[in-house]
Amino acid sequence: MGKINAAAVAQIESICARYKDEKTPLMMILSDIQNEYGYIPLEVQEIVSQHTGISVAEIYGVVTFYSFFSLTPKGKYVIGCCLGTACYVKGAQQVIDKFSELLHIKPGETTDDGLFTLDALRCIGACGIAPAVSINGKVYPKMTVSQVNEVIASYLISEEKGQEVTA
Amino acid sequence: MALINIKIEGISYQVEEGQTILEAAKKCGYEIPSLCTFNHGECNQGSCRVCLVEATGARGLVASCVYPISDGMEITISSPKAVEARRNSVELLLSDHNQNCQQCDKNGKCELLRVASITGSRELKFSGSHSETHLDTLAPGLVRDTSKCILCGRCIARCENAQGIGILGFENRGFDTFVSPAGDRSFADSPCIQCGQCVNVCPTGALMEHSEISLVDEAFKAGKHVIVQAAPAVRAALGEEFDYPIGTPVTGKMIAALRRLGFYRVYDVNFGADLTIMEEGTELLNRIKNGGVLPMITSCSPGWINYAEYNYGDLLPHLSSCKSPHQMQGAIIKSYWAKQNNLKPEDIFVVSVMPCIAKKFEKEREQLKVNDIPDVDAVITTRELARMIKRAGIVFDKLPDEEWDADIMGDYSGAGVIFGVTGGVMEAALRTVYYKLTGKEKDEITFTEVRGHEAGIREASLDIDGTTINVAMASGMRSAKILLDDIKDGKSKYHFIEIMGCPGGCINGGGQPYVRSCFLPNEDDDIMETYKEKRAQALYKEDEGRPIRQSHNNPQIKELYDKFLEEPNSHKAHELLHTTYEARVGFNEIAN
Numbered sequence: 036m037g038k039i040n041a042a043a044v045a046q047i048e049s050i051c052a053r054y055k056d057e058k059t060p061l062m063m064i065l066s067d068i069q070n071e072y073g074y075i076p077l078e079v080q081e082i083v084s085q086h087t088g089i090s091v092a093e094i095y096g097v098v099t100f101y102s103f104f105s106l107t108p109k110g111k112y113v114i115g116c117c118l119g120t121a122c123y124v125k126g127a128q129q130v131i132d133k134f135s136e137l138l139h140i141k142p143g144e145t146t147d148d149g150l151f152t153l154d155a156l157r158c159i160g161a162c163g164i165a166p167a168v169s170i171n172g173k174v175y176p177k178m179t180v181s182q183v184n185e186v187i188a189s190y191l192i193s194e195e196k197g198q199e200v201t202a
Numbered sequence: 203m204a205l206i207n208i209k210i211e212g213i214s215y216q217v218e219e220g221q222t223i224l225e226a227a228k229k230c231g232y233e234i235p236s237l238c239t240f241n242h243g244e245c246n247q248g249s250c251r252v253c254l255v256e257a258t259g260a261r262g263l264v265a266s267c268v269y270p271i272s273d274g275m276e277i278t279i280s281s282p283k284a285v286e287a288r289r290n291s292v293e294l295l296l297s298d299h300n301q302n303c304q305q306c307d308k309n310g311k312c313e314l315l316r317v318a319s320i321t322g323s324r325e326l327k328f329s330g331s332h333s334e335t336h337l338d339t340l341a342p343g344l345v346r347d348t349s350k351c352i353l354c355g356r357c358i359a360r361c362e363n364a365q366g367i368g369i370l371g372f373e374n375r376g377f378d379t380f381v382s383p384a385g386d387r388s389f390a391d392s393p394c395i396q397c398g399q400c401v402n403v404c405p406t407g408a409l410m411e412h413s414e415i416s417l418v419d420e421a422f423k424a425g426k427h428v429i430v431q432a433a434p435a436v437r438a439a440l441g442e443e444f445d446y447p448i449g450t451p452v453t454g455k456m457i458a459a460l461r462r463l464g465f466y467r468v469y470d471v472n473f474g475a476d477l478t479i480m481e482e483g484t485e486l487l488n489r490i491k492n493g494g495v496l497p498m499i500t501s502c503s504p505g506w507i508n509y510a511e512y513n514y515g516d517l518l519p520h521l522s523s524c525k526s527p528h529q530m531q532g533a534i535i536k537s538y539w540a541k542q543n544n545l546k547p548e549d550i551f552v553v554s555v556m557p558c559i560a561k562k563f564e565k566e567r568e569q570l571k572v573n574d575i576p577d578v579d580a581v582i583t584t585r586e587l588a589r590m591i592k593r594a595g596i597v598f599d600k601l602p603d604e605e606w607d608a609d610i611m612g613d614y615s616g617a618g619v620i621f622g623v624t625g626g627v628m629e630a631a632l633r634t635v636y637y638k639l640t641g642k643e644k645d646e647i648t649f650t651e652v653r654g655h656e657a658g659i660r661e662a663s664l665d666i667d668g669t670t671i672n673v674a675m676a677s678g679m680r681s682a683k684i685l686l687d688d689i690k691d692g693k694s695k696y697h698f699i700e701i702m703g704c705p706g707g708c709i710n711g712g713g714q715p716y717v718r719s720c721f722l723p724n725e726d727d728d729i730m731e732t733y734k735e736k737r738a739q740a741l742y743k744e745d746e747g748r749p750i751r752q753s754h755n756n757p758q759i760k761e762l763y764d765k766f767l768e769e770p771n772s773h774k775a776h777e778l779l780h781t782t783y784e785a786r787v788g789f790n791e792i793a794n
Contacts, residue, residue: 077384077385077789078789080384081789089368090362090367090368090369090371090384091368091371091384091789092358092368092369092370092371092382092383092384093368093371094384095371095373095384095385096371096372096373099373099374099375100372100374100375
């Protein structure tokens with residue numbers, strides 16, 4: 036547990052304390068940690084286990100069950116490609132494959148520079164604009180394979196300029 | 203409980219409400235095949251779909267292990283639709299199952315193979331991908347092979363219920379799901395106490411003890427003097443492997459079998475148990491007299507020692523420094539006995555037959571070596587011994603009753619026998635402590651107030667000649683934790699605590715024969731509730747029948763002290779019979 040600094044331990048403990056009166060606090064605790072740090076490594080799960088009395092194995096099971104939770108740090112930009120039925124029949128597989136090819140990562144992985152994470156999502160409820168891609172909350176409707184390069188480039192350019200991409 | 207009317211296969215029955223279809227059907231004389239359910243809802247995931255039946259009022263087929271009965275319900279087990287559905291469920295399980303049954307030690311006791319036979323799953327009609335196999339052979343105690351796992355969740359429930367430590371859990375989702383200690387770690391790299399309770403409930407061969415039969419074979423081949431010692435709880439359960447009713451002691455036949463397997467000497471660990479009582483009793487009295495750390499806690503159960511080292515590092519001074527009985531006896535065999543027989547310790551190979559899986563881990567401990575030589579070289583479980591006996595073509599039932607070897611060591615008292623059940627070490631120690639305090643034997647030898655056979659906590663307060671001794675017994679770590687937290691908070695009023703790793707003590711150890719009502723057609727329906735008591739009674743009966751029932755009256759123990767050890771807790775005794783403990787961190791080698 037040497038890798039986690041005292042400030043982080045204190046913050047995780049305060050997140051656990053937030054839900055101490057809940058009957059089933061685990062999902063809320065993990066959601067907050069995921070939002071705060073972007074991932075939930077085993078060391079952090081141990082701290083949660085000590086404070087909730089829930090076994091590490093069970094916590095690990097929950098973290099690996101829900102795709103929202105991650106064991107490894109996510110990139111600065113999380114590219115979510117919807118592969119729900121509507122998006123899929125409209126060519127979402129080709130879109131995610133193109134992202135994969137250009138970023139040299141498989142779905143679920145993060146680029147070496149820590150900039151991009153590629154995630155395959157199940158239906159995000161945006162079937163009307165299929166195939167849909169969402170990047171850090173910004174939604175790109177009716178994506179095509181030919182637009183993928185352009186979208187990635189827009190993030191790289193703004194990175195160079197040091198500004199955030201806004202909707 | 204109110205009675206309600208149901209029909210099974212068109213025949214009317216009155217049954218108690220509040221049961222599942224599976225339970226009610228069993229009481230009416232039907233066995234619906236099932237896999238994931240275990241022991242009255244200890245595990246009830248409804249995940250295997252092997253127990254599907256038709257029931258009125260339900261949409262489609264229902265899983266009878268979780269579906270409750272209701273008044274007027276008509277249940278059909280034998281309809282072609284239900285029969286085919288159950289067969290399909292089993293075939294689906296088999297489609298992602300490692301089918302090298304002939305290589306699997308569970309063969310003959312495998313519940314999956316049994317339901318495959320009952321449902322007529324012969325065609326293997328579903329072929330397709332196989333999920334990734336996770337194999338863990340690093341821990342000395344147990345082996346995990348997910349290629350045989352059916353994801354029933356029994357092991358997860360047992361670890362949580364019995365030990366409260368929840369080492370195992372489901373990981374990932376869908377087809378990628380597997381059961382593992384957190385992070386697909388080995389049992390060796392997690393705070394698993396290697397008690398083997400999970401092995402006892404696994405329906406297939408996914409969780410097994412780490413077999414050491416081949417180590418024994420190698421020792422014989424190398425021409426070593428292979429000496430065997432068997433623990434008390436083994437004799438109370440070994441018979442089950444040879445179709446004797448649960449609770450039948452088979453001491454004499456077991457000795458005969460061990461002799462026919464070629465062991466150079468066949469000793470009872472009870473001699474070691476008597477030795478333990480001499481050392482531990484003396485240690486307790488010294489601690490009481492000299493203001494030592496109290497309460498003192500027993501140290502016979504290696505599962506418990508593992509738990510203490512992982513979770514209560516600051517309480518380790520409370521543990522008795524005594525080695526466990528088979529380690530003590532191993533140390534004596536390789537020192538005193540070896541000298542008497544003009545043998546070098548390195549030419550001796552000591553095999554312990556144990557009801558325990560954690561003993562396999564224990565024997566590897568660095569702290570349990572004398573001059574770099576381990577006290578014990580191999581540990582085999584009750585189940586492994588049964589396999590060796592069957593392998594040798596020995597017809598157990600036709601064996602004569604024989605006696606233990608008793609040259610130099612091997613005589614034992616009734617006190618040693620009851621070590622195998624929760625409260626037994628306590629009672630054995632009290633018999634000797636009573637004598638040491640009063641100078642005379644207790645008229646009524648037994649201390650029935652400390653007896654039991656279930657998990658949980660029992661306590662007693664004894665007045666021995668003006669000295670009050672408060673004692674408590676706990677088995678299973680879920681119960682032990684309560685006593686330990688009290689010690690930590692400074693609230694413990696006890697002088698002496700006995701803790702056993704497995705619920706009920708060694709009679710219910712992780713290496714004992716599997717108890718499954720489906721494989722025990724001649725036992726009563728409530729055998730899952732009564733087997734621990736039956737095994738315990740077998741030991742209490744042997745205690746009653748022993749001519750000597752107190753450890754300090756064992757003549758060979760007296761001789762051992764006179765000729766070799768001098769007196770309990772002497773310098774020599776400390777060197778050979780006592781040990782040390784070390785706090786350990788559970789997840790100390792986190793990868794990533």
